[in-house]
Amino acid sequence: MSGQTASASNPIIVDDPYKRLEIILNPDGSLTRNPDRYPNTSATPDPKQPIPVLSKDITINQSNSIWARIFLPRQALHTSSKLPLVVYYHAGGFIHCSAASTIFHVFCSNMALELQAIIVSVDYRLAPENRLPAAYDDAMEALHWIKTTPEEWVKRCADFANCFLTGSSSGANIAYHAGLRAAEEADDLEPLKIRGLILHQPFFGGSEKVESELRLVNDPILPPGVSDLMWQLALPKGADRDHEYCNPAVGKRSKVLDKLVSVGWRVLVTGCDGDPLIDRQVGLVKLMEEKGMKVVSEFRAGDHHGVDFMQPAKARALFLVLKEFILSASATVPGDGI
Template structure:
């Protein structure tokens, strides 16, 4: 990570804002990959398939299933695998669930835990500004609870579900979680146990200490985050909007719903990320509302490191594995 400070965030992101408010993206910037079906000639440890969620909104999901699950014959519920609903990153404006970086990440996640992972592809801003992605996420949960998809019905433990996201996906997991906490009965038999917020993407009008310290960060400097928020937030609001800055005004009363339903929240980050103070502030907010929070912050690193370093991703997944296992300790 070296070179000159980023001065043109649009050039860095390889996007152009069009006069009609849409975004021209460089789709060749990151490689995509097809799902991996159950092929006897390919003994990959994790299988995957794509399924539509809402064709009218072009939302869909890639489901990941550890191959070892197929060796079980009609497993009882206690032998089913935890269900992870995953939201990818990209600043709300970029990327897709079929990108190689997210495909590999979810494969490793499904294999390490092991778990059934549903990686959800939501609508992007600015064509679909927030809260569109949150609404898509809630819709995905309702789709899961009624789905006849074999991999979900046969191998996923609906009573052991976690919402997880990285970067902007962590923000989505948080806001989808707030909404889901208010409709737990409507989501049955899907029972969410907790949220996993991995380097969640939050902001605010006033720079945090970590943003000032890492103003020239080569990965996600504040000027890049600013552009993402400008393109993602509802028109006419600033970065102190609740979608971006949940700590404004003492925090959302909706956080108390997370306490009421008894969910735990894992917040993962590192001090090499300009957003780390935002992430710690969110953890403090939730703790102040009585939510059980597990903090996992480490020294060094950078924003999105686990997307590109599979050894770092594995270490984070081991933390998550321990977090999930802790729910089964009496």
């Protein structure tokens, strides 16, 4: 199936994206999701449990059901050293999953251990019940919560002057748009200082299909038809794929990148050429470089979208890249970032 190719004049459509995603669109605009598709894992906050990374759930906004799962390397409880703070936004095409989903619980737990960082994994509102920019609003609310929270693990163990925004797939899209806003709201976020963005296989699109989307039209993991449906459910009603939330090369968001240059953040973009989104990701890197941003790209040969959640060895390799990036960005002159 993945070996088939297509062209703009001869696309190959494999199946029903609703079936692929195991969702039913209801007349009121909500989704019925298969509750067994993404199992959950409970937090493990008790220091008596013999595990290397502890986790706990904290409410951010009860009325909007916004919360976060905090991941803390156990040894941080026994040292006065502050750890880098990584704010993470989970994947799921804007329509699936939560910070409690087992795949992201395991990923964030391992990331906290390998990076020796505190991870705050934000649970944001999902589309289509809450279309974009709801997730971006929630992402920013989480940052404002972090800067003033009395929560012990964050207040005691996190280095507020060494913060990074990251996410996977649609979560990387959220991290990107939250980053654009955060760069414009520098003063309001103090004492939080963001040093960089880490965009892990970021989810972007556009009205006109790019070569990698045509080449991988029948990709078994994330075929473009599935991406199209996710965007249809997530974007504001009536918006097309060239809306600024989806396509970073259009609209005022392209100009806002100038602000990221002025705050001096570093950006890491990761991906692989077996992902239909690869050309979008390469295009974003080029756009940022043209703006004069400090961008590091890590594009691997082969692999597929979401591979780092499925293969522990790939995740470990990714975490090494992230750790090196964080160390490099943390070594910038004090006063950089916001």
